[in-house]
Amino acid sequence: MDKKSSTAFLALMLITVLTAIAFFAGVSTAGEPTIVDRVDRTKEIDPGKYGNIMINNKTGEGKAMPEVEFPHWLHRSKFTCKVCHTEIGFKMKAGANDFVMANIFAGKDCGACHNGKAAFAVTDCNRCHTGGLPNEKNRIIEEALHELPVDDFGNKINWVKALRDGDIKPKASLDGTGEMTVVDMDILIDVKKFAPAPPKVLYPHKAHTEWLDCSSCHPEPFKMEKGGNPEMSMRKILSGQYCGTCHGKVAFPLTNCFRCHSAEPEPLELWPDPYAEDAAADKDKKSDTTADPDPMDE
Numbered sequence: 451m452d453k454k455s456s457t458a459f460l461a462l463m464l465i466t467v468l469t470a471i472a473f474f475a476g477v478s479t480a481g482e483p484t485i486v487d488r489v490d491r492t493k494e495i496d497p498g499k500y501g502n503i504m505i506n507n508k509t510g511e512g513k514a515m516p517e518v519e520f521p522h523w524l525h526r527s528k529f530t531c532k533v534c535h536t537e538i539g540f541k542m543k544a545g546a547n548d549f550v551m552a553n554i555f556a557g558k559d560c561g562a563c564h565n566g567k568a569a570f571a572v573t574d575c576n577r578c579h580t581g582g583l584p585n586e587k588n589r590i591i592e593e594a595l596h597e598l599p600v601d602d603f604g605n606k607i608n609w610v611k612a613l614r615d616g617d618i619k620p621k622a623s624l625d626g627t628g629e630m631t632v633v634d635m636d637i638l639i640d641v642k643k644f645a646p647a648p649p650k651v652l653y654p655h656k657a658h659t660e661w662l663d664c665s666s667c668h669p670e671p672f673k674m675e676k677g678g679n680p681e682m683s684m685r686k687i688l689s690g691q692y693c694g695t696c697h698g699k700v701a702f703p704l705t706n707c708f709r710c711h712s713a714e715p716e717p718l719e720l721w722p723d724p725y726a727e728d729a730a731a732d733k734d735k736k737s738d739t740t741a742d743p744d745p746m747d748e
């Protein structure tokens with residue numbers, strides 16, 4: 451981008467972001483952070499807490515055991531999403547899975563790995579049942595993953611780069627022999643429902659299928675067709691649908707606007723051309739005289 455168009459680009463983006471934030475300010479789901487919380491860059495989120503899920507259907511206050519804190523950042527450095535969300539079959543929604551110790555002890559769910567071999571044994575109760583407090587045996591993100599390429603948002607790790615550079619080698623199946631089915635296909639998603647529109651969204655299949663199975667997105671939440679999801683909107687994304695199923699929860703957060711809105715912006719017209727109306731009127735006049743039938747012709 452040359453200097454002039456990049457200045458224009460920044461001006462447009464500033465306007466878009468400010469209007470969009472005002473526009474989305476009302477969106478909020480009960481108990482969840484408001485959209486303003488989510489897009490407020492001044493609110494620092496602990497990178498070691500981003501993407502952690504508190505599993506507390508049967509544990510927590512008033513129950514026999516403290517609630518369980520599941521850290522995505524550590525697990526995704528060792529396994530792709532596909533292993534847990536397709537092979538084991540965990541539903542991608544906090545609280546949606548019914549975990550009980552009997553199953554975990556029998557080698558299911560967390561027990562598929564937490565068997566004393568692939569990962570620490572189930573008898574180490576406190577490492578899972580932390581109640582959200584630090585546990586001296588558990589790792590700290592800044593120490594465990596400090597060599598990974600950095601990002602400004604979420605876990606502050608550029609996971610796409612970390613994987614491609616080979617800094618992490620997450621297994622694609624439980625036994626480690628599986629491979630990902632990677633599809634390299636970009637889809638340009640038009641952004642028309644707001645003016646001034648931000649740049650179009652360049653959706654990359656590659657960066658997703660390096661981690662995820664097709665079934666995580668097709669047929670839900672996306673119909674497998676370019677332009678096949680016309681009901682999608684930024685509001686719905688911010689409230690956890692479509693791209694927001696993962697972004698803002700585990701994948702990089704929605705604050706990172708331009709990592710999605712990354713297409714080259716359209717030529718910018720911030721100020722209307724003052725002569726445009728006159729020119730149009732002139733044209734109308736001309737076409738009027740030629741189009742109007744001459745009354746003397748009759």
Ligand code: HEC
Pocket residue numbers: 505506507508509510514515517518549550551552554560561564571572573574575576577578579
């Ligand atoms: C690998 C992680 C992990 C370890 C280790 C673990 N748990 Fe759990 N436990 C869970 C998860 C996940 C749940 C579901 C939590 C919920 O839904 O509230 C759970 C639920 C429970 C529950 C309530 C449900 C039920 O099955 O009765 C109890 C009680 C419990 N754990 C006790 C223990 C004890 C005692 C130990 C150690 C012997 C232990 N857990 C070790 C992950 C773990």
Ligand code: HEC
Pocket residue numbers: 503504505520522525526529530531532533534535540541542543544545546547548661695696699700701
């Ligand atoms: C080691 C297993 C494991 C791996 C690997 C894993 N997840 Fe998860 N994921 C879970 C568990 C467990 C839950 C919590 C389910 C619950 O609360 O019932 C979860 C929940 C989620 C949720 C719901 C979050 C919410 O707030 O509702 C999303 C989204 C998600 N995972 C996406 C991903 C993505 C994307 C990846 C890969 C980058 C990934 N997961 C890798 C186990 C895993």
Ligand code: HEC
Pocket residue numbers: 518519520521524525528529533534538559560561562563564568569570577578587588589590624
């Ligand atoms: C696909 C395999 C796999 C599954 C499924 C899995 N884990 Fe793990 N988990 C690991 C591995 C590998 C480690 C790191 C090795 C270790 O600490 O023993 C780990 C580490 C952890 C840690 C320690 C984090 C730290 O900071 O050191 C916690 C807590 C944990 N898992 C909880 C869970 C819970 C809760 C579940 C089920 C909801 C679960 N895991 C399911 C493989 C798995």
Ligand code: HEC
Pocket residue numbers: 631632633637639653655658659662663664665666667668672673674675676677678679680
């Ligand atoms: C993270 C989500 C995600 C994953 C995983 C994913 N897709 Fe898609 N896919 C999309 C989105 C978003 C679109 C575009 C939908 C739209 O334009 O409304 C799409 C569109 C498509 C299309 C339509 C292309 C066209 O030109 O009409 C095909 C085919 C497709 N995906 C195949 C796959 C296959 C095969 C896999 C697995 C290897 C896969 N997808 C994995 C999100 C995903």
Ligand code: HEC
Pocket residue numbers: 609610651652653654657658661662666667692693694695696697700701702709710
């Ligand atoms: C099922 C989960 C999921 C859904 C749904 C999803 N993503 Fe992602 N996305 C990921 C994961 C995982 C990554 C890897 C990076 C990370 O975790 O931060 C990623 C990465 C990306 C990247 C970064 C590519 C790069 O080269 O750095 C873009 C851009 C992106 N997603 C856009 C989208 C858009 C746009 C949508 C909706 C049309 C979408 N994603 C839906 C999980 C998802």
Ligand code: HEC
Pocket residue numbers: 466467470471489639640641642643644647648651679680681682683684685687693694697703704705706707708709710711
């Ligand atoms: C994970 C990817 C992703 C991120 C991050 C993201 N967007 Fe979007 N955004 C989309 C997609 C996809 C659409 C297109 C929806 C459609 O089909 O119209 C969209 C549409 C929009 C629209 C058009 C109005 C609408 O509802 O469709 C605006 C305005 C917008 N985004 C602003 C933002 C701003 C501001 C940010 C940062 C705070 C942001 N977006 C971050 C994916 C993203």
